[in-house]
Amino acid sequence: xxxSGTIDVDVPAGKAWDFVNDIGRFSSCLPGLEKVTQIDDRTxxxxxxxxxxxxxxxxxxxxxIVENAPPKAMVVRTEGTDSVTKSAxxxxxxxxxxxxxxxxxxxxxxxxxxIKGRLAILGDMVLRATATLLLEEFSRRLKRALEAxxxxx
Amino acid sequence: xxDWFDKTSASSVEPLTTLRELEGHYDVIIVGGGSAGCVAxxxxxxxPARKVxxxxxxxxPQPIPELVAEAANQVRLLLESPYVAMYPTERNSDDSxxxxxxxxxxxxxxxxxxxxxVRPTKFDLDTWVxxxxxxxxxxxxxxxxxxxxxxxxxPDDPFHGRxxxxxxxxxxxxxxxxxxxxxxxxxxxxxMGLPLCPxxxxxxxxxxxxSPYNIKDGKRQSTVVAxxxxxxxxxxxxxxxxAQVVSIEFNGTKAEGVRCEKDGKMRTAKxxxxxLCAGVYHTPQILMLSGVGPEExxxxxxxxxxxxxxxxxxxxxxxxxxxxxxxxxxxxxxxWVVPRFRLLIKTNPIGDCANFHIIMRPPTEVEGIKRMxxxxxxxxxxxxxxxxxxxxxxxxxxxGVDPQMLEDPGDIKAMVxxxxxxxxxxxxxxxxxxxxxLIQPRPAEDWAKFARSTYDSYHHGxxxxxxxxxxxxxxxxxxxxxxxxxxxxxIADASVMPTVTHANTNLTCIAIGERLADFIKEAA
Numbered sequence: 062x063x064x065s066g067t068i069d070v071d072v073p074a075g076k077a078w079d080f081v082n083d084i085g086r087f088s089s090c091l092p093g094l095e096k097v098t099q100i101d102d103r104t105x106x107x108x109x110x111x112x113x114x115x116x117x118x119x120x121x122x123x124x125x126i127v128e129n130a131p132p133k134a135m136v137v138r139t140e141g142t143d144s145v146t147k148s149a150x151x152x153x154x155x156x157x158x159x160x161x162x163x164x165x166x167x168x169x170x171x172x173x174x175x176i177k178g179r180l181a182i183l184g185d186m187v188l189r190a191t192a193t194l195l196l197e198e199f200s201r202r203l204k205r206a207l208e209a210x211x212x213x214x
Numbered sequence: 215x216x217d218w219f220d221k222t223s224a225s226s227v228e229p230l231t232t233l234r235e236l237e238g239h240y241d242v243i244i245v246g247g248g249s250a251g252c253v254a255x256x257x258x259x260x261x262p263a264r265k266v267x268x269x270x271x272x273x274x275p276q277p278i279p280e281l282v283a284e285a286a287n288q289v290r291l292l293l294e295s296p297y298v299a300m301y302p303t304e305r306n307s308d309d310s311x312x313x314x315x316x317x318x319x320x321x322x323x324x325x326x327x328x329x330x331x332v333r334p335t336k337f338d339l340d341t342w343v344x345x346x347x348x349x350x351x352x353x354x355x356x357x358x359x360x361x362x363x364x365x366x367x368x369p370d371d372p373f374h375g376r377x378x379x380x381x382x383x384x385x386x387x388x389x390x391x392x393x394x395x396x397x398x399x400x401x402x403x404x405x406m407g408l409p410l411c412p413x414x415x416x417x418x419x420x421x422x423x424x425s426p427y428n429i430k431d432g433k434r435q436s437t438v439v440a441x442x443x444x445x446x447x448x449x450x451x452x453x454x455x456x457a458q459v460v461s462i463e464f465n466g467t468k469a470e471g472v473r474c475e476k477d478g479k480m481r482t483a484k485x486x487x488x489x490l491c492a493g494v495y496h497t498p499q500i501l502m503l504s505g506v507g508p509e510e511x512x513x514x515x516x517x518x519x520x521x522x523x524x525x526x527x528x529x530x531x532x533x534x535x536x537x538x539x540x541x542x543x544x545x546x547x548x549x550w551v552v553p554r555f556r557l558l559i560k561t562n563p564i565g566d567c568a569n570f571h572i573i574m575r576p577p578t579e580v581e582g583i584k585r586m587x588x589x590x591x592x593x594x595x596x597x598x599x600x601x602x603x604x605x606x607x608x609x610x611x612x613x614g615v616d617p618q619m620l621e622d623p624g625d626i627k628a629m630v631x632x633x634x635x636x637x638x639x640x641x642x643x644x645x646x647x648x649x650x651x652l653i654q655p656r657p658a659e660d661w662a663k664f665a666r667s668t669y670d671s672y673h674h675g676x677x678x679x680x681x682x683x684x685x686x687x688x689x690x691x692x693x694x695x696x697x698x699x700x701x702x703x704x705i706a707d708a709s710v711m712p713t714v715t716h717a718n719t720n721l722t723c724i725a726i727g728e729r730l731a732d733f734i735k736e737a738a
Contacts, residue, residue: 062310092582111580146293179293181313182300185668186588187578190539190654194583 062176062185064192068168068200070207074160077168078132080207081156090202092195095119103129111191118145133158148178168203170196240267240452242734243472243485245459245500247274248322249720250707251491252437253727256444258734259451267452267483268442269474271492272297272318274455278438282325285429291326298326301495303615307666314532314615315673316493320455321436323493324720327673329434331382331426332717333359334725336417337567345712346683347693352417358725358732359415367426368413379440380724381430386554388412388424395546395648396554399574402645403557406638411558420558420568437724457481460609462488462504462703464520469703475609487702489695489730490679494708498527498602498678499613501690506700515607521699525688527613529680530600531714533672534619535592536629536665538636541650542577542585561631562624567716569594570632571672572639587649589640591632592672594716597622602678615675620666629665674719679709694733695726706730 070077081087084105088097097107103126110119122141129135140151152174159167174192242258244251247270255268281287281295292298297319302311317326339352360375366383369376386392388400388410400422404410409421428435445451456476463471463482471484490497501507505520507527512519553575558568571592578586600618605611620626637657640649655664682689684698691710697703706726708719715722 093580179298179300181311182292182298182315185312186535186537186590186670189668190537190586190588191578191580191583193654194580194586198583 062174062189062192063172064174064189064196065169065171066196066200068170068204069161070166070168070204071164072166072207072210073164074132074158074166076210077158077166077207080203080210081135081168082131086206086210087203090199090206092198092202103127118143120144120150122150127153143180146179148176148180150174150176150180172196239265240483240485241265242487242489243267243269243483244489244491245269245472246271246322246490246492246496246707247320247438247442247453247455248317248491248493248707249324249437249723250727250730251489252321252324252442253724254489254491254706254730255451255453256441257728257731259445259448261735262448262450264738265450265452267454267485269457269459269472269483270320270453270455271458271496272320272322272455274320274438274453278325278436282319282321282436283433285329285427285432285434288328288434295326299495299612301612301615303617303671305667305669306616306618306621307663310667312670314495314617314671314675316495320442320453321438323673323723324428324436325434325438327718327720329427329429330718331363331380331415331428331721333415334715334717334722335419335567337565338713338715338717341565341713342681342711345681346686346689347681347712349693350681355725355729358728359721362721362724362728365415365426371413373416379444380428380721381435381440382426382428383430384412384414384424384426384554385429386424388422392554393546395544396574398644398648399639400555402639402642405642406635408557408559414556414558418567420560422555423558424555425553437727458609459492459500460503461500462490462506464504464700467521467699468701485702487704487734489734490703490705491707491727491730494530494675494678495602495613495615497705497707497709499604499609501526501679501697502604503607503609506697511603515604517607523690523698525680525686525690527602527604527678528599528688529677529712530602530615530617530675531596531677531711532600532617532619532675533592533594533596533714534617534625534629534665534669535590535672536633536669537575537588537590537654538633538640538652539586539588539654540640540652542579542587542648543650544648545577545579545585546648559632559635561635562628564595564597564624569628569716572632572636584653586653589636591629591636593620593625593629593632594714595625596714597624599677617671619671620669626662626665629669630661633661633665672718674708674714676708676711676714676719679705680712681710682712694737695730704730704733 093109124139137154155171157169259266299318301314317323336352342350363375363378365374368374411421411423414423457474459474469488509522557572563569575588598618598621679690695704
């Protein structure tokens with residue numbers, strides 16, 4: 062399942078980069094995040110609770126920054142398992158930052174997600190729309206948090 | 215010959231007679247206890263003089279586990295049980311993957327499906343006749359449909375049966391109270407010109423149709439429940455589960471038995487007649503592993519050719535499903551499993567027959583994001599043809615599926631028209647109260663591209679051993695289900711359907727099992 066989009070924020074690229082590298086602040090934008098634990102500079106574990114259709118469960122994951130080219134680009138690899146069907150999900154999220162005029166930044170993301178196991182049956186029927194909306198909501202929260210961060214400085 | 219056969223030949227092969235319950239030869243060996251196989255085994259063993267062996271690759275749990283038996287568990291059954299085989303299937307447009315599914319438990323698809331009981335349309339059966347199968351006309355098949363069912367809503371209707379083994383009931387009828395959301399959806403559909411169709415199982419259904427299900431008192435009426443359980447005590451019926459048939463034994467072109475893997479050992483069973491009921495994926499697999507199939511394909515895999523039959527694995531068809539997801543404006547919860555009604559519409563159809571199921575889906579709620587409310591479009595025909603192919607000569611490796619769905623311009627045109635119909639439906643009063651803006655696909659998106667890259671399967675794969683006359687080089691069985699060019703070998707499952715029905719396919723599979731039994735009885 063491939064998902065892509067852009068988030069335009071009214072902050073300079075350097076500020077945006079610092080924000081996405083701060084795992085605590087970055088992960089606080091994830092809808093449904095119940096717990097996050099930083100393992101090291103590049104790795105964090107998390108648990109997301111979600112009810113998708115008739116299925117209600119927890120999704121435990123580990124995310125690792127596998128490529129890092131400050132302040133322009135990063136690739137985050139995520140692997141996890143859901144608590145109901147024990148299906149495995151893995152995927153790479155590529156994030157590219159482009160500085161725009163007027164101290165603004167465009168953050169372009171591209172995610173390629175692979176689901177193995179029974180959860181894949183729901184595939185494009187339910188999960189695609191859910192993932193799209195989760196990314197949309199994540200983008201909205203990220204933009205709000207980033208811009209509030211800058212204003213408060 | 216491929217490695218796998220080398221490893222399992224001679225020394226590790228034991229005759230089935232080492233298993234006490236399998237001693238002796240059988241009059242009929244049925245390979246696969248699915249929707250058709252259970253029916254055929256039950257009907258054929260009605261004659262105590264006929265010795266029948268039923269082999270099923272999956273388990274035959276007794277009593278039936280609650281996850282299977284309780285209709286309300288249907289989604290959990292798919293997601294949590296070990297009884298569903300998943301076949302990774304690549305969409306042709308971008309190689310993205312969805313999963314074709316099949317039941318791997320006694321009862322096959324009827325033990326894991328959504329329990330719809332929908333007849334093939336008259337147009338479907340007319341089409342089968344046009345493919346050279348006059349014995350499958352609507353008039354010839356109707357009595358079989360009637361004898362299968364015990365229709366609770368139309369027991370006295372001349373087109374329905376009242377005493378058959380399969381319990382059929384529509385959980386929702388139009389006089390019944392329903393939620394405001396359902397009422398709004400139906401009202402809007404009628405305003406768009408669709409007629410009310412209280413019985414989906416008429417010859418040519420169209421409009422807002424009440425959906426029939428094989429659910430009795432909340433319990434799934436699989437072919438195990440409706441048929442096989444009533445025959446289990448017969449001394450002339452032997453049922454063996456977890457026995458995967460890997461090939462047919464031939465003497466020249468005469469089928470004489472089957473080789474199967476049971477408890478980790480290869481065994482053989484002998485029979486005067488062999489019937490493959492292993493389904494649209496495994497019936498052609500077993501044939502090809504046995505040396506019956508497209509000659510070049512068999513040679514490529516190192517399988518000795520017993521009988522070249524070009525159509526084995528070809529002619530694959532299924533129903534593609536595309537979801538239109540709107541922002542839900544209100545929370546409501548209809549029954550998750552059973553859509554109580556569906557719309558049958560006609561948009562760019564092949565023939566004079568409704569070619570879409572449009573199904574209202576309940577909202578999906580995920581904390582922290584907008585509520586989603588999908589409507590699904592199910593195309594009930596396929597102009598292009600896919601195929602089923604072996605990846606290797608190892609019977610344990612699942613065969614590959616090349617779907618070719620939504621590849622024909624006529625099919626994609628039909629799908630986009632259906633999506634436009636859904637968008638128009640959701641925009642009108644009073645249904646608009648429940649449906650907000652379209653989330654997916656976006657209105658400005660290329661809907662044809664979206665459909666081709668996100669469609670899923672309605673899980674109605676058919677056609678990989680097409681029924682037709684010998685003059686049709688792609689036909690695998692004749693209209694009495696005998697494999698062309700072979701003796702004592704028949705096929706009875708979804709694979710024989712020349713074209714996919716404009717309906718859920720389980721009931722047609724049951725009818726094929728019934729007719730197989732008729733044909734064998736008549737030939738005796």
